Amino acid sequence: MRIYPEKPKNVYFFGTCLVDMAYPDAGMAGIRLLEREGLRVVYPQDQSCCGQPAYNSGYMDEAREVARKQLDSFPRDWPIIVPSGSCAGMMHRHYPKLFEGDPDYFRAKAFSNRVFELTEFLVRVCGIRLADKGAPVTVTWHSSCHAMREMGIIGICKDLIGQLENVTLVELEKEYECCGFGGTFSVKQPEISAAMVRDKAEAAFRTGAQVLLTADCGCLMNITGALDRMGLAMTGKHIAEFIWERTNG
Amino acid sequence: MAKAFDFKANVNKALADQQLRGNFAAAMGGFVLKRRALLSDPEETERLRAAVRAIRRRTLAKLPKLLQKLEENCTKNGIHVHWAETTDEANALVLSILRSHNATRLVKGKSMVSEEMHLNHFLEAHGIEVAETDLGEFIIQLAGEPPSHIIVPAVHKNRRQVGEIFHQHLPDTPLTEDIPELNAIARKTLRRKYMEADAGLSGVNFAVAETGTLCLVENEGNGRMCTTAPPLHIAVAGIEKVIEKLEDIHPVYRLLTASATGQLITTYFNMITSPRRKGERDGPDEIHLILLDNGRSDILADPELRQTLQCIRCGSCLNHCPVYTRIGGHAYGHVYPGPIGKILTPQMVGLDEAGKLTTASSLCNACEEVCPAMIPIPDLLRRLRSELNAPSGEGTVRGHGAGRSCTEAAVWKGWQLVNTTPKLNELATRMAGLLGDRLPAVGPLGAWMSARTRPKLARKSLHRRCREEGVDDV
Numbered sequence: 001m002r003i004y005p006e007k008p009k010n011v012y013f014f015g016t017c018l019v020d021m022a023y024p025d026a027g028m029a030g031i032r033l034l035e036r037e038g039l040r041v042v043y044p045q046d047q048s049c050c051g052q053p054a055y056n057s058g059y060m061d062e063a064r065e066v067a068r069k070q071l072d073s074f075p076r077d078w079p080i081i082v083p084s085g086s087c088a089g090m091m092h093r094h095y096p097k098l099f100e101g102d103p104d105y106f107r108a109k110a111f112s113n114r115v116f117e118l119t120e121f122l123v124r125v126c127g128i129r130l131a132d133k134g135a136p137v138t139v140t141w142h143s144s145c146h147a148m149r150e151m152g153i154i155g156i157c158k159d160l161i162g163q164l165e166n167v168t169l170v171e172l173e174k175e176y177e178c179c180g181f182g183g184t185f186s187v188k189q190p191e192i193s194a195a196m197v198r199d200k201a202e203a204a205f206r207t208g209a210q211v212l213l214t215a216d217c218g219c220l221m222n223i224t225g226a227l228d229r230m231g232l233a234m235t236g237k238h239i240a241e242f243i244w245e246r247t248n249g
Numbered sequence: 250m251a252k253a254f255d256f257k258a259n260v261n262k263a264l265a266d267q268q269l270r271g272n273f274a275a276a277m278g279g280f281v282l283k284r285r286a287l288l289s290d291p292e293e294t295e296r297l298r299a300a301v302r303a304i305r306r307r308t309l310a311k312l313p314k315l316l317q318k319l320e321e322n323c324t325k326n327g328i329h330v331h332w333a334e335t336t337d338e339a340n341a342l343v344l345s346i347l348r349s350h351n352a353t354r355l356v357k358g359k360s361m362v363s364e365e366m367h368l369n370h371f372l373e374a375h376g377i378e379v380a381e382t383d384l385g386e387f388i389i390q391l392a393g394e395p396p397s398h399i400i401v402p403a404v405h406k407n408r409r410q411v412g413e414i415f416h417q418h419l420p421d422t423p424l425t426e427d428i429p430e431l432n433a434i435a436r437k438t439l440r441r442k443y444m445e446a447d448a449g450l451s452g453v454n455f456a457v458a459e460t461g462t463l464c465l466v467e468n469e470g471n472g473r474m475c476t477t478a479p480p481l482h483i484a485v486a487g488i489e490k491v492i493e494k495l496e497d498i499h500p501v502y503r504l505l506t507a508s509a510t511g512q513l514i515t516t517y518f519n520m521i522t523s524p525r526r527k528g529e530r531d532g533p534d535e536i537h538l539i540l541l542d543n544g545r546s547d548i549l550a551d552p553e554l555r556q557t558l559q560c561i562r563c564g565s566c567l568n569h570c571p572v573y574t575r576i577g578g579h580a581y582g583h584v585y586p587g588p589i590g591k592i593l594t595p596q597m598v599g600l601d602e603a604g605k606l607t608t609a610s611s612l613c614n615a616c617e618e619v620c621p622a623m624i625p626i627p628d629l630l631r632r633l634r635s636e637l638n639a640p641s642g643e644g645t646v647r648g649h650g651a652g653r654s655c656t657e658a659a660v661w662k663g664w665q666l667v668n669t670t671p672k673l674n675e676l677a678t679r680m681a682g683l684l685g686d687r688l689p690a691v692g693p694l695g696a697w698m699s700a701r702t703r704p705k706l707a708r709k710s711l712h713r714r715c716r717e718e719g720v721d722d723v
């Protein structure tokens with residue numbers, strides 16, 4: 001069980017490389033949500049990637065150097081908020097392992113304790129309350145594997161959706177199963193990955209929901225890409241962007 | 250194996266087989282639900298898993314000592330203990346024991362170690378008739394296939410297919426897909442085999458060092474038939490199957506059955522401590538235990554990889570693996586499939602032979618989440634991947650460096666440079682945003698677009714938005 005700090009004055013925002021390149025709206029929404037909770041959000045411009053792609057591919061030295069760059073880019077002891085269960089899991093759970101035997105081990109360990117996933121931080125630390133201003137809509141929820149199994153925050157995300165009055169949540173069949181993204185897995189084993197994402201996209205479409213929500217842009221890009229490819233009319237959105245749009249109208 | 254291992258071809262073949270995918274999806278979904286129903290209290294489950302892990306770690310930490318003790322106590326009980334460094338040695342041992350008894354007909358209970366030895370093939374080549382008696386093994390032996398799953402070897406067949414196999418391979422057998430009828434057919438065939446057999450062979454679930462007892466977990470009773478009906482019993486076990494004390498069995502057995510088949514206990518739990526004693530009405534006159542190493546000592550020597558040997562062969566990681574569920578056990582091309590196979594096989598046969606298997610995981614952690622022995626399978630996969638890609642001379646697993654590609658190594662070096670140099674990172678993101686939809690769909694992008702539309706990259710990165718929209722920088 002994780003011990004959460006008191007609500008601080010300042011927080012860092014770590015955007016993740018995928019949010020940076022493909023989903024900046026989700027990133028901005030996350031920042032605005034934190035600001036609305038009365039926090040000063042700092043976005044260090046030197047930040048880049050958490051290092052997970054190389055780490056998972058077995059390129060540990062390369063992963064460590066990129067991770068070290070992040071240790072340098074977030075120097076103060078403020079919480080680091082990440083709009084992705086996967087990157088948060090990398091920084092929270094794997095950095096200590098990655099730096100084992102390295103002079104920066106203790107720095108990495110301290111850093112990893114400061115890492116929180118966005119929805120987790122909004123609920124557990126800020127105690128966020130949402131006032132829904134949007135029209136009625138049905139959504140379904142896809143939990144990324146790492147949000148679920150490394151950060152343990154699925155209950156939190158669903159509670160957050162539950163706070164939205166006009167939003168109905170329908171459960172995704174085999175919700176526990178991976179969507180097949182897995183970073184380089186999707187290009188190293190494209191056939192298996194394709195079989196997985198097709199099943200996931202079909203299951204999502206079958207729920208009849210209008211929107212698929214998730215807290216990870218990797219999964220989002222994967223599933224919406226497959227939905228598009230299969231001609232299934234369903235949109236996908238990062239949970240931060242969805243919440244921001246519905247509560248800031 | 251005669252043919253070189255071609256994982257990609259296997260995968261494509263499996264994915265194209267709709268019947269196979271349907272059979273797997275149905276069977277695995279069922280196992281997942283059954284396990285979940287039985288392990289419904291998460292705290293209790295975590296306590297049990299921690300206990301099993303502790304027991305397995307303690308055992309491995311003093312494995313040589315425990316093996317010695319096991320040998321002593323087995324010998325005291327009248328069980329003959331043999332050691333085999335390689336599968337060839339183990340096979341030769343089995344054959345020589347059979348020959349010294351003039352045994353030519355063998356009934357077999359389920360044993361993955363005997364699969365590891367390719368024992369059936371070896372014995373048949375030496376004139377021994379081998380009959381598999383586990384129902385699943387019986388089916389696939391008729392079909393001429395290796396097991397597809399470590400617990401449910403014929404899980405890839407549905408009852409219609411089983412009916413066809415029986416009809417084709419068993420004389421005077423009508424075509425049926427009625428399950429009780431299929432069971433009756435198998436039983437009738439097998440009963441005769443038990444009566445005629447000169448020897449029985451089994452695996453071992455736990456070999457208890459403290460008492461010299463061999464434990465067998467099973468549901469059908471065929472294991473017990475194999476170990477009691479014929480006059481000679483040969484048990485084969487990997488050296489990691491030892492357990493220190495009787496009291497260690499309980500938590501391990503509890504989680505083994507819960508994780509494997511979602512059962513609280515199994516129908517049979519056999520404890521074999523000696524050959525038939527005077528006045529006893531059944532049991533073999535002679536028992537032999539063959540302890541096989543086959544690379545396990547090397548695995549044991551590495552403190553991280555050693556965790557592989559914590560495995561109790563429950564098959565739960567297979568049941569929960571989205572990759573295994575889609576491609577089935579045969580695609581893995583080796584004895585142990587699924588997540589455990591992906592870490593065990595490359596260590597046993599070398600990364601040069603089976604290193605590719607390590608790429609067949611999205612690292613979703615489903616295997617780690619359910620493993621009763623808490624083996625960090627994803628971490629071990631990363632370790633093996635790093636050894637697979639290592640520059641020559643780095644790494645300890647046999648065949649390390651076999652998957653190294655200079656292009657890939659250069660790509661990651663470039664990635665590192667971009668992600669540690671803010672100016673370059675900005676430039677790269679910008680270029681991607683501008684050129685993204687004009688890049689040709691080849692290489693990784695082509696692989697991606699085989700099942701998905703082209704990713705849409707933003708015109709303005711988050712970095713830039715933050716600067717423009719007034720978010721503080723440091």
Ligand code: SF4
Nearest residue numbers: 560561563564566620
């Ligand atoms: S690795 Fe774990 S889950 Fe898989 S078979 Fe072994 S004990 Fe069971």
